[in-house]
Amino acid sequence: MSEKHTIIQVALDFVDIHRAIKVASEAIEGGADWLEIGTPLIKSEGMNAIRRLREIFPDTMLVADMKTMDAGRVEMEMAAKAGANIAVVMGNAPGATIRECVLAGKNYGIKVCADFMDTDAIDERIGIVEKCGVDYISIHTAIDDQMSGKTPFNVLRHICENAHTPVAVAGGINSENVVDAINAGAQIVIVGGYISKSENARDAANNIRQAVKENRRIQTGFFKRVTREDVRNAFMKLSTANISDGRHRAKSIVGLYPVNPSIKLIGTAVTVRTYPGDWAKPVEAIDIAKEGDVIVIDAGGTGPAVWGELATHSAIQKKLSGLVVYGAVRDTAEMKQLNFPVYTKLVMPDAGEPKGLGEINVPLNISGIQIMPGDWIIGDEDGLMAVPQAESEISVNYGMDCLEKENRIRKEILSEKSSLGRVTDLLKWEKK
Ligand SMILES: O=C(CO)[C@H](O)[C@H](O)COP(=O)(O)O
Numbered sequence: 001m002s003e004k005h006t007i008i009q010v011a012l013d014f015v016d017i018h019r020a021i022k023v024a025s026e027a028i029e030g031g032a033d034w035l036e037i038g039t040p041l042i043k044s045e046g047m048n049a050i051r052r053l054r055e056i057f058p059d060t061m062l063v064a065d066m067k068t069m070d071a072g073r074v075e076m077e078m079a080a081k082a083g084a085n086i087a088v089v090m091g092n093a094p095g096a097t098i099r100e101c102v103l104a105g106k107n108y109g110i111k112v113c114a115d116f117m118d119t120d121a122i123d124e125r126i127g128i129v130e131k132c133g134v135d136y137i138s139i140h141t142a143i144d145d146q147m148s149g150k151t152p153f154n155v156l157r158h159i160c161e162n163a164h165t166p167v168a169v170a171g172g173i174n175s176e177n178v179v180d181a182i183n184a185g186a187q188i189v190i191v192g193g194y195i196s197k198s199e200n201a202r203d204a205a206n207n208i209r210q211a212v213k214e215n216r217r218i219q220t221g222f223f224k225r226v227t228r229e230d231v232r233n234a235f236m237k238l239s240t241a242n243i244s245d246g247r248h249r250a251k252s253i254v255g256l257y258p259v260n261p262s263i264k265l266i267g268t269a270v271t272v273r274t275y276p277g278d279w280a281k282p283v284e285a286i287d288i289a290k291e292g293d294v295i296v297i298d299a300g301g302t303g304p305a306v307w308g309e310l311a312t313h314s315a316i317q318k319k320l321s322g323l324v325v326y327g328a329v330r331d332t333a334e335m336k337q338l339n340f341p342v343y344t345k346l347v348m349p350d351a352g353e354p355k356g357l358g359e360i361n362v363p364l365n366i367s368g369i370q371i372m373p374g375d376w377i378i379g380d381e382d383g384l385m386a387v388p389q390a391e392s393e394i395s396v397n398y399g400m401d402c403l404e405k406e407n408r409i410r411k412e413i414l415s416e417k418s419s420l421g422r423v424t425d426l427l428k429w430e431k432k
Pocket residue numbers: 011012013038039065141142143170171172173190191192193194
């Protein structure tokens with residue numbers, strides 16, 4: 001490996017070989033060096049994925065991300081015989097397994113990379129795998145850990161300074177933070193989602209190449225893990241469908257409809273439980289709420305109205321983000337004119353009385369969905385989602401992952417004049 005040339009390894013984390021081949025071709029055109037047959041692809045297609053990529057890319061270095069934990073010999077042998085140049089064993093696999101991988105690697109002519117994910121006593125472990133004779137080590141933040149904001153960078157520099165083996169880095173590398181990887185001393189950058197989910201994987205690979213060459217951050221709106229401070233901006237990019245998909249088809253709040261369907265609602269909940277038609281607590285809540293909050297009212301799912309034009313003006317004065325009412329509102333013409341996002345069960349002209357019953361900032365349950373004060377409420381033309389405050393980062397990051405994957409699939413459907421079924425090989429994945 002030349003000292004100056006940073007290796008760009010594209011991780012093909014697909015379940016379908018056809019999509020992996022498309023991205024691999026684009027990425028190589030864009031300047032990627034090595035192709036990684038990702039673990040999902042290996043699990044889905046087996047060693048045939050390596051054989052197929054070897055046929056198409058006879059001269060490219062192929063890395064089989066076997067993530068071996070046991071039976072090192074047979075797994076390295078399989079990868080080598082299928083055409084891989086490098087195979088991956090987990091850095092925290094038993095020492096005996098690492099040794100077997102290295103011996104098998106020598107026997108079958110492939111290199112071995114030890115992959116470290118969320119490893120305790122990492123210096124000690126690296127000492128062990130180096131003693132066993134691995135050829136590379138990788139410092140890796142698992143995709144699932146990335147979703148709560150973790151990155152590989154906190155240990156990377158220390159490892160690069162102390163390891164005796166070339167260091168690779170993986171885990172959310174993109175055209176902005178790849179510079180941090182290089183500056184920390186990584187010799188191989190493993191890039192998965194930033195390239196494989198890009199609508200144009202060629203340009204994405206090229207961006208990584210340019211960023212590395214010029215030691216420059218190339219801004220990207222996607223493929224970045226969001227931290228708590230950026231959650232609101234990230235929710236702006238997501239649809240309620242993305243949010244639901246990202247949390248394993250999480251259920252939405254049903255039975256409420258947007259007064260202004262084209263205006264998105266995003267904010268943190270100030271909750272109100274009141275008696276049907278009693279608008280005292282809803283109006284008091286406006287004064288308690290802070291900028292960016294959404295008032296969520298459970299008024300028993302029935303009329304009379306607990307909210308109207310004057311309350312809407314008041315909420316706008318306080319810079320609130322919207323209103324959700326399990327009950328009734330009125331003055332919807334003004335709400336539309338004022339562009340205030342409102343979701344309600346009912347609309348009716350008759351208001352109730354301000355009796356002062358009920359409570360502010362108590363847990364609510366609307367259509368089976370629990371809403372706590374401070375939870376995120378997101379509404380769009382498809383409906384309403386409530387995201388628990390503690391899950392906001394994870395929810396946004398998995399939602400972004402769904403959005404990014406859909407962007408790539410849409411591009412494949414349009415550019416190939418194809419269909420969702422054909423692009424994703426749907427028949428193969430139907431339940432048997
Ligand atoms: O091995 C992997 C997951 O275990 C990925 O290939 C690796 O994390 C790179 O993907 P990304 O850049 O999307 O994190």
